Amino acid sequence: MSEEKTVTACLIIIGNEILSGRTQDANLAYLAKWLNEEAGVQLTESRVILDIEETIVDTVNECRAKFDYVFTTGGIGPTHDDITSPSVSKAFGVEWELHPQAHELLKEYYGPEGLTSARARMAFTPKGAELIDNPISKAPGFQMENVFVMAGIPIVMQAMLESLKHRLTGGSPVRSRSVRVHLPESQIATTLRELQEANANSDIGSYPFYHKGKGGTSIVVRSTDEDLIDKIVDSVYRHAFELGGDPEFEDAG
Amino acid sequence: MSEEKTVTACLIIIGNEILSGRTQDANLAYLAKWLNEEAGVQLTESRVILDIEETIVDTVNECRAKFDYVFTTGGIGPTHDDITSPSVSKAFGVEWELHPQAHELLKEYYGPEGLTSARARMAFTPKGAELIDNPISKAPGFQMENVFVMAGIPIVMQAMLESLKHRLTGGSPVRSRSVRVHLPESQIATTLRELQEANANSDIGSYPFYHKGKGGTSIVVRSTDEDLIDKIVDSVYRHAFELGGDPEFEDAG
Numbered sequence: 399m400s401e402e403k404t405v406t407a408c409l410i411i412i413g414n415e416i417l418s419g420r421t422q423d424a425n426l427a428y429l430a431k432w433l434n435e436e437a438g439v440q441l442t443e444s445r446v447i448l449d450i451e452e453t454i455v456d457t458v459n460e461c462r463a464k465f466d467y468v469f470t471t472g473g474i475g476p477t478h479d480d481i482t483s484p485s486v487s488k489a490f491g492v493e494w495e496l497h498p499q500a501h502e503l504l505k506e507y508y509g510p511e512g513l514t515s516a517r518a519r520m521a522f523t524p525k526g527a528e529l530i531d532n533p534i535s536k537a538p539g540f541q542m543e544n545v546f547v548m549a550g551i552p553i554v555m556q557a558m559l560e561s562l563k564h565r566l567t568g569g570s571p572v573r574s575r576s577v578r579v580h581l582p583e584s585q586i587a588t589t590l591r592e593l594q595e596a597n598a599n600s601d602i603g604s605y606p607f608y609h610k611g612k613g614g615t616s617i618v619v620r621s622t623d624e625d626l627i628d629k630i631v632d633s634v635y636r637h638a639f640e641l642g643g644d645p646e647f648e649d650a651g
Numbered sequence: 652m653s654e655e656k657t658v659t660a661c662l663i664i665i666g667n668e669i670l671s672g673r674t675q676d677a678n679l680a681y682l683a684k685w686l687n688e689e690a691g692v693q694l695t696e697s698r699v700i701l702d703i704e705e706t707i708v709d710t711v712n713e714c715r716a717k718f719d720y721v722f723t724t725g726g727i728g729p730t731h732d733d734i735t736s737p738s739v740s741k742a743f744g745v746e747w748e749l750h751p752q753a754h755e756l757l758k759e760y761y762g763p764e765g766l767t768s769a770r771a772r773m774a775f776t777p778k779g780a781e782l783i784d785n786p787i788s789k790a791p792g793f794q795m796e797n798v799f800v801m802a803g804i805p806i807v808m809q810a811m812l813e814s815l816k817h818r819l820t821g822g823s824p825v826r827s828r829s830v831r832v833h834l835p836e837s838q839i840a841t842t843l844r845e846l847q848e849a850n851a852n853s854d855i856g857s858y859p860f861y862h863k864g865k866g867g868t869s870i871v872v873r874s875t876d877e878d879l880i881d882k883i884v885d886s887v888y889r890h891a892f893e894l895g896g897d898p899e900f901e902d903a904g
Contacts, residue, residue: 414854414856414873415856415858415871416679416680417679417683417694417695417696417697418683418684418687418694418825418827418873419679419680419681419682419683419684419687419694420680420827420871421680421858422680423676423679426669426670426672426676426699427669427672427673427674427675428672429672430670430671430672431671431672434671434672441670441671441672442670442701443670443698443699443700443701443706444670444698444699445696445697445698445699446679446696446697446698446699447696448695448696453696475836475857475859476836476837476840477836477837477839477840477843477844477857478840478843478844478847478848478855478857479847479855479856479857514837514838514840515841516836516837516838516840516841517837551859572671574671574673583728583729583730583769584729584730584767584769584770585767585769586730587729587730587731587767587769588768588769590730590731590732591730591731594731594732595731601667602731602732603667603668603732604728604730604731604732604733605668605674606728606804618668618673620667620671
């Protein structure tokens with residue numbers, strides 16, 4: 399979409415509870431916006447996978463070769479189903495070992511007696527990992543090369559992101575503006591196709607909506623070039639007006 | 652998890668708007684529960700990908716070889732960014748052509764004058780596709796072998812699922828029960844690990860929660876064997892009670 403090289407990321411969501419439908423993921427949308435706005439990195443793909451060692455190993459290895467950055471969420475707690483950390487060790491072909499700095503953090507937080515064997519598991523990382531600070535509940539995430547292993551609980555994940563921000567190098571953030579028109583998608587389709595073909599350095603999306611019994615289309619224009627966005631949005635607005643579509647600007651989204 | 656062979660499915664969510672964080676996916680959780688309850692099929696993986704032809708082709712081809720069933724959502728409307736259908740044709744190496752039955756449906760719905768060229772695009776499918784009925788807005792989905800191509804709008808996707816139900820053959824549905832205990836995960840971790848090791852035909856998940864300033868752990872037991880679930884849940888309850896964890900049964904989820 400951009401003429402400068404896009405810096406890409408993939409989010410691997412690890413957890414049976416998402417795939418059973420019990421829990422609704424809340425990390426993808428947050429990460430996508432944060433990566434774009436704070437780091438100029440584009441979330442390009444996401445995978446939701448089961449807590450199975452072989453699946454985690456294969457997915458991490460495929461994605462770390464394919465994307466600039468990989469983020470994982472979930473599976474780093476103290477219970478038997480938290481197998482992300484040893485699985486990432488296996489993916490990198492390194493030992494899973496006690497990380498002295500993580501051990502110190504947990505000892506300090508829980509006290510020497512509170513550091514049960516289950517909790518001490520959270521001080522193990524792949525050999526060579528760099529910790530990711532967890533200001534909420536102390537048990538750290540970690541980075542191995544371009545892979546960032548984070549907690550699944552949204553407030554913890556969000557705090558971890560803040561603490562790893564300086565480790566990411568991205569490009570220009572993608573900006574967006576949108577126009578809401580009271581026309582079915584099909585009536586504005588030709589206009590949008592022509593605008594997209596004429597403006598390669600943009601991404602024009604068309605999303606039907608229904609609200610209080612009235613339907614229409616949200617048109618979202620995304621680009622790293624804000625002048626180009628304004629130009630396209632004005633053109634969409636004008637065309638929609640001429641078609642009787644009663645256009646309105648929406649908040650960027 | 653089960654001793655009978657698990658029938659697996661993968662959901663491919665196609666849409667830049669999900670990966671930009673603009674739209675929160677609502678189809679994964681619904682599909683996961685529906686597949687399990689209505690068809691005995693287990694959602695085993697999900698991928699969220701961009702509207703890029705090569706990405707769609709590669710992902711569909713990888714997943715249809717790997718899983719028993721593949722479902723896609725999104726990208727089957729009338730606009731330039733709706734490229735799922737021609738991309739699936741390419742994945743199967745067949746022509747993308749006018750489907751006479753889909754054409755009739757749309758002509759009837761929109762009337763001969765209302766069937767603009769943008770709308771007529773929605774009557775094209777891969778050669779050999781079997782339509783999936785859309786009782787909401789008529790434009791059909793379609794099936795190619797084990798791949799089911801559906802709309803992204805949740806109410807339409809849900810209606811399409813009902814109409815393709817008889818085409819799926821699954822196994823026994825997975826049942827679940829859960830217990831909420833007022834203990835940190837780490838305090839019940841050893842109990843859970845032992846129960847999981849003793850009961851291979853089950854999946855015991857542990858999920859920390861925070862609610863009104865109080866924390867604890869939800870323990871979810873899943874299996875196709877309901878007697879086994881009851882046995883494990885009772886055991887969790889008893890152990891949590893002995894540990895002073897004030898256990899309560901939750902609604903299954």
